[in-house]
Amino acid sequence: MGAADPTTEPFWAACARHRLIVQRCTGCGVHQHYPRPYCLTCDGRDMEWADTTGRGTIYALTVMRLPVIPELVPPYLLALVDLDEGVRMLTNIEGDTARIGDRVMLMWRDRTGGLPPLPVFRVAP
């Protein structure tokens, strides 16, 4: 993942400042993620960026037991998280256990090699 795409560059630039932002359509007000050059709801082309609360709910969850990328050593929790803003993100849940429906909160995983930090989540206390 990187910042080569002009559609996703603002997202990664915000990650570098530990801000999780999502697109919002100025026409219909719907949030969407991942970033696209147009609105999936109304086909509008005027998208802005909105901060998120970093709070959400686990929609789906699985334990990854095979290595996919070197920085994630199995086993680890892979989840679809519904942010409170109404968008669904594929992400990593820190820790060993979580359940569908758990409330989660954003945290940041800094990376080496000039890569932007990754937004990940942990179960909210």
Ligand SMILES: [Zn+2]
């Ligand atoms: Zn729209």
